[in-house]
Amino acid sequence: MNKSEYLFFCQHCGVPQRIPEFALKTYLCDEKVKQYYCNNCSRENKIPEYVKKLKSEL
Numbered sequence: 001m002n003k004s005e006y007l008f009f010c011q012h013c014g015v016p017q018r019i020p021e022f023a024l025k026t027y028l029c030d031e032k033v034k035q036y037y038c039n040n041c042s043r044e045n046k047i048p049e050y051v052k053k054l055k056s057e058l
C-alpha cells in the first residue's frame, strides 16, 4: 500500500475507502470525529481504533 494513503473497508457495503494521509491528519485523527461516510453507500462508519492510534505516528 502507498504510504501516503490508508485503506478502510466500509462496515456496511464492504467497498474499500481510500483515505489520503492529509485527510487522516486533518479529519480522522480529530478527537471529535467519530465516524466517516462511505463513498459508495453514504452510511456512517465508526473510525477503527488503529486509525486513531496512527495519530501519534504522524
Ligand SMILES: [Zn+2]
Residues within 6 Å of the ligand: 010, 011, 012, 013, 014, 015, 038, 039, 040, 041, 042, 043
Ligand atoms: Zn458503504
